[in-house]
Amino acid sequence: MLNTLRSIVQDVAGAGSFREQLNLLVHDVRVALGTEVCSIYLMSSSREELLLAANEGFKPEAVGSVSLSLDQGLVGLVAQRAEPINLNNAGMHPRFILIPEIGEEAFHAFLGVPVIDHRQVLGVLVVQQRERRKFDESEEAFLVTLSAQLAGIIAHAEATGDVASLIADSGESALERADAIFRGVGGTPGIGKGTAVLIHPPASLEAVSDKVTDDVSTELQVLDRAIESVREDIRRISQQFSSSLPREELALFDVYLHMLDDNALAGDIRDRVRKGSWAQGALKQVIHEHVRRFEAMEDPYIRERGADVKDLGLRVLGYLQDIRAKKTYFPDATILVGEEVTPGMLAEVPADRLRGIVSVRGSVNSHLAILAQSLDIPAVMGAIDFPAANVDGIPLVVDGFYGEVICNPSTATIEHYETLMAGERALAEELDQLRDYKCVTLDGWRVGLWVNIGLTGVGRSLDRGAEGIGLFRTEIPFMTKDRFPSEEEQRVIYREHMVAFEPKPVTMRTLDVGGDKALSYFPISEENPFLGWRGIRVTLDHPEIFMVQARAMLKANAGLKGDLRIMLPMITSISEVEEAMSLVERAYQEVLEEGVEVKQPQIGVMVEVPAAVYQAKRLASMVDFLAVGSNDLTQYMLAVDRNNPRVADLYHETHPAVLTALRDVAKAAQTENTYLGICGELAGNAVGAVLLMAMGYRVLSMNETSLPKVKWVLRNVKRSDARRMLARVLRMDTHEEVQAFMHQQLIRAGLGRVLPSHH
Numbered sequence: 019m020l021n022t023l024r025s026i027v028q029d030v031a032g033a034g035s036f037r038e039q040l041n042l043l044v045h046d047v048r049v050a051l052g053t054e055v056c057s058i059y060l061m062s063s064s065r066e067e068l069l070l071a072a073n074e075g076f077k078p079e080a081v082g083s084v085s086l087s088l089d090q091g092l093v094g095l096v097a098q099r100a101e102p103i104n105l106n107n108a109g110m111h112p113r114f115i116l117i118p119e120i121g122e123e124a125f126h127a128f129l130g131v132p133v134i135d136h137r138q139v140l141g142v143l144v145v146q147q148r149e150r151r152k153f154d155e156s157e158e159a160f161l162v163t164l165s166a167q168l169a170g171i172i173a174h175a176e177a178t179g180d181v182a183s184l185i186a187d188s189g190e191s192a193l194e195r196a197d198a199i200f201r202g203v204g205g206t207p208g209i210g211k212g213t214a215v216l217i218h219p220p221a222s223l224e225a226v227s228d229k230v231t232d233d234v235s236t237e238l239q240v241l242d243r244a245i246e247s248v249r250e251d252i253r254r255i256s257q258q259f260s261s262s263l264p265r266e267e268l269a270l271f272d273v274y275l276h277m278l279d280d281n282a283l284a285g286d287i288r289d290r291v292r293k294g295s296w297a298q299g300a301l302k303q304v305i306h307e308h309v310r311r312f313e314a315m316e317d318p319y320i321r322e323r324g325a326d327v328k329d330l331g332l333r334v335l336g337y338l339q340d341i342r343a344k345k346t347y348f349p350d351a352t353i354l355v356g357e358e359v360t361p362g363m364l365a366e367v368p369a370d371r372l373r374g375i376v377s378v379r380g381s382v383n384s385h386l387a388i389l390a391q392s393l394d395i396p397a398v399m400g401a402i403d404f405p406a407a408n409v410d411g412i413p414l415v416v417d418g419f420y421g422e423v424i425c426n427p428s429t430a431t432i433e434h435y436e437t438l439m440a441g442e443r444a445l446a447e448e449l450d451q452l453r454d455y456k457c458v459t460l461d462g463w464r465v466g467l468w469v470n471i472g473l474t475g476v477g478r479s480l481d482r483g484a485e486g487i488g489l490f491r492t493e494i495p496f497m498t499k500d501r502f503p504s505e506e507e508q509r510v511i512y513r514e515h516m517v518a519f520e521p522k523p524v525t526m527r528t529l530d531v532g533g534d535k536a537l538s539y540f541p542i543s544e545e546n547p548f549l550g551w552r553g554i555r556v557t558l559d560h561p562e563i564f565m566v567q568a569r570a571m572l573k574a575n576a577g578l579k580g581d582l583r584i585m586l587p588m589i590t591s592i593s594e595v596e597e598a599m600s601l602v603e604r605a606y607q608e609v610l611e612e613g614v615e616v617k618q619p620q621i622g623v624m625v626e627v628p629a630a631v632y633q634a635k636r637l638a639s640m641v642d643f644l645a646v647g648s649n650d651l652t653q654y655m656l657a658v659d660r661n662n663p664r665v666a667d668l669y670h671e672t673h674p675a676v677l678t679a680l681r682d683v684a685k686a687a688q689t690e691n692t693y694l695g696i697c698g699e700l701a702g703n704a705v706g707a708v709l710l711m712a713m714g715y716r717v718l719s720m721n722e723t724s725l726p727k728v729k730w731v732l733r734n735v736k737r738s739d740a741r742r743m744l745a746r747v748l749r750m751d752t753h754e755e756v757q758a759f760m761h762q763q764l765i766r767a768g769l770g771r772v773l774p775s776h777h
Contacts, residue, residue: 022050023160027167036180039171040072047145047164048074051157055125055146059086059093060172061139063182068093068142070120071184075146080120082184091115096130096142102162104129106152129153131161135169136667140176143168174403196428202376202401204421205387207723209439210374210396211432212351216410217363223302223331231296238288241297244337245284249275251333255365259389270361270389277330283308298338305331325380329360348372353414355406361389369393374416376423378406391723398423445771449726453483457729463737465711467729468525468719470697471515479722483729486523488645488719489585489697490515492567493531501539502563508570521579525645525719526571527624528564528598529557530587553588558597568605572616582619585645590629595640622693626650631679634686644687645719648698648706652676670753671700677709677748677756684713695719704731704772705760709747712740727772734769 026046033039040058048056055075059068062085070084088094095113096103108114108128127147133140143165145153153161175181231237256271277283283304290300305327312324346366351373356363359377375390375397390397396418404423415424415435424431457465468488469479479487495503495511503511516524530553531540542551557564568584575582586598599621609616622643625631627650638644648671653659655676658669670676680696687694695717700706702724710718711732718728743763747756761773 023164023167026050026164030168030171036175037072037184039175040184041074043168044072044074047143047161051145051153051160053127053145053147055144057144057146058133058141059097059144060141060181060184061097068097071141073120076120080117084117084120091117092128093130093142093144096132096144097139100132100134100139102129102131102158104153104158107150108146126150127153129158129161131158131165133165133169133172135173140169140172140181196426197431198425200401200404200423200425202378202398202404202421202423204418205375205377205380205397205399206390206395206418208394208396208418208442209435210351210353210416210418211427211435212353212373212414213349214353214355214376214409214412214414215346215348215367216406217346217354217356217359217366223305223328223335226298226302226335228299228303229296230294231291234292234294237291237297237300240338241287241291241301241334244297244334245278247337248330248333249278252278255361258365274326274330274361277327283327283330298335301331301334301338325358325360328358353416355404355409355414357406364389374398374414374418376401376404376406376414376416378402378404441771446726449730452726452729452733453481455483455729455733457485457732459711459732459735459737459740461736461738463711465715465732466695466717467725468523468695468697468717469722469725470719479725480518482722482725484519484522484722484725486525486580486717486719487515487519488525488695488717490524490526491530492526493529496529496531502566505566505570505573508567509574512571512574516574516578516580516582519580523581523583524575525583525585525622527585527587528554529567531556554586554594554598555588558594558601561601564598564601565605565608568602569609572606572609572619573614575619576614576616582617583622583643584619585622585624587624587647588626589623589637590627592633592636592640595623595637599640625683627654628679631683634683635689638687638690638692641692643693643695644683645694645717646680646683646696646698646715648676648680648696648700651679651698652700655679671698671706672709672747672756672760673753674748674750674756680710681713681744681748684715688714693717702728704728704764704769705757707732708735708740708760708764709744711737712744731764731769731772735767739767 026043029046030039030043033042044056044058048054055073057073057076058071060071061068067085067087070081073081086094088098092103092105092108092111092113105111105128107126109116109126125146125148127149128144129146130142130144132142143161145157145161147153172181175184252271252274256268259268259271279285280288286304286308287297287300290303291297295303308327309324309331312327348367348371350371352367352371353374353376354364354367354372355376356378358379359375364372364375372393372395375395377397377399378401380387380399387397387399396416398416398418398421401421401423409425412425413427415427415431417424417435427435457467459465466485467483468486469484470489471479471487471491490512492508492512495508512526531542542556551559557567571582571584584602586595589595602619602621606616606618620642622645623630623637623641624645624647625634625637626647630637631651634644652669652671652673656668656670656673658665684694686692694715696710696715697719699720701710701715701718702720704727707718707728708731720728743760746759750756750759761770764770764773
């Protein structure tokens with residue numbers, strides 16, 4: 019049965035249109051079960067009726083013309099109950115109704131199973147037979163298993179509009195309908211409208227065969243020429259962006275160049291060639307190995323580096339195959355579309371013509387998304403249901419706020435979005451005037467607005483009024499090397515950021531790697547990396563790594579007025595803090611002994627796991643500051659991986675349990691008079707910022723794009739009012755209640771402009 023299941027699913031997935039998929043499905047199921055009739059009914063968009071969408075065994079003309087309400091017949095009962103119904107004499111059941119036009123008078127045995135995706139019934143799969151018998155347990159189990167596997171295919175068709183088109187029987191595809199909506203994730207806030215231009219990668223690694231070579235030297239020469247050509251392309255692209263991007267963002271292209279160094283990708287490829295592989299095959303093997311390594315990591319920023327490696331591989335392959343991209347015409351208002359849009363593809367579009375980006379794959383942590391944010395280009399990432407291959411030349415609206423793409427927008431839709439775009443421009447101009455003002459509530463409560471920084475963002479952060487760095491992800495520089503960076507190499511990188519922010523405080527998280535985000539030269543393989551060897555656990559087990567980093571941080575701050583704040587990640591016990599603090603003190607004494615005059619650093623703990631929440635008072639008494647990592651804390655509190663689409667809709671930072679934990683940490687910090695901050699997405703949205711300010715969080719650290727709106731909101735509320743809102747919220751039972759109430763309160767306060775309310 020397992021092989022039959024696989025065969026049916028593969029057949030259906032490989033069919034051309036959705037109609038063909040359904041026809042193939044009913045045929046294969048009828049043959050597999052040796053029964054006389056197989057039908058599939060699909061739920062209408064109103065969720066009030068079921069349409070006979072495919073059938074084998076009844077009259078063909080019945081397909082598309084027969085529909086049942088949910089309170090009609092056995093098929094409706096299956097959908098209502100959302101469970102199988104198996105009868106040996108269907109005609110005797112009180113819910114049985116006869117539909118003469120399909121010719122089912124003589125059929126008695128009935129087995130119907132619901133097709134369910136994410137708790138929603140999408141349709142009903144039915145088999146019938148003349149013989150009066152009950153389908154046996156194995157047949158019922160087979161059909162239930164098959165429907166569970168096929169739910170994804172039907173859900174995809176529903177998302178792309180193919181189900182609606184089939185039910186409407188209009189003959190038009192999803193892309194031909196006005197206002198067809200496809201969803202992804204907002205990569206860059208904003209709205210762009212224009213014409214879709216589909217851009218293709220230059221080559222396919224999957225199509226490369228593995229071959230041996232007798233002429234290693236020639237293959238190495240060909241490889242060297244291809245790599246150097248790609249290096250020249252990257253330099254050209256960097257030069258093209260030099261006037262429109264800050265220096266920190268241009269550093270992304272330096273990362274690309276480093277990847278092509280002899281001690282990185284290029285060296286690995288050459289080693290394969292020297293062992294007898296031809297250049298293209300060696301390239302394919304090395305790129306796939308590196309991509310797999312990155313994609314296996316939990317950290318979303320690091321995982322996205324796999325796309326960068328793949329992009330480089332495709333560019334080198336293009337030169338190896340001597341492929342030149344065809345000249346593409348870009349209209350005045352271009353929406354760049356691709357299966358996986360890369361920074362290199364972005365550079366091919368004249369800057370004054372680019373209005374938006376849609377990438378079927380990728381996330382908000384990709385280099386593309388970072389560049390799009392720097393250029394203020396609206397982007398939607400991870401739009402997996404978007405039929406990119408068929409959109410060339412179609413009018414699009416890209417909604418980077420909601421992560422939506424609207425195909426063939428109607429006149430009313432265009433007017434709606436143009437009004438929103440005008441409102442966003444006006445708000446941006448208004449917020450820009452607040453850049454040099456402090457964040458103080460109407461009743462005088464001061465809140466520090468800091469930024470989270472990885473590889474880039476210094477220039478933009480300062481331009482938007484950042485008052486310090488609340489999280490510097492120090493693992494990023496470690497990723498660009500093929501070994502642990504030396505103390506001096508780390509000092510130079512840290513110093514650059516400290517000087518840029520002088521005299522503002524800079525918070526540096528100690529190396530946060532582990533099984534979920536391993537370094538290529540420090541591999542860690544674990545079955546459960548979320549609960550494994552990561553964060554402070556790794557660096558305490560390797561004090562030599564911790565000490566080098568601590569000394570580099572201290573020396574980077576020499577002679578500067580700004581405070582160095584060292585933050586310890588993934589703390590779960592008091593002993594970890596004691597051990598880490600003693601190592602920092604030792605590093606401080608060693609630096610002084612070297613004759614370098616440095617200030618004593620502040621030391622803080624990240625509250626990211628429930629254990630730290632329940633020990634918050636004791637931890638607060640030991641350190642200079644606490645900083646909640648709200649993203650990880652929410653993930654651990656709710657046992658939800660927000661990057662897993664099956665459970666991502668359960669991830670809510672305003673879940674009552676999370677809010678209670680945040681309140682408890684705030685109380686502990688206040689009791690011990692310890693400085694309290696938070697770094698995470700919750701700090702960067704209006705609802706979260708108001709509630710955190712009410713709890714007593716003194717520092718909110720966020721993505722720099724969120725900072726102006728958060729400042730505007732907090733400067734226009736009273737803390738006394740926010741505390742009343744918080745008191746109400748803490749008595750609520752669901753995330754939905756919290757959101758609805760807070761939105762209502764902010765709108766009443768005249769702050770609705772920053773809420774996602776334009777639908």
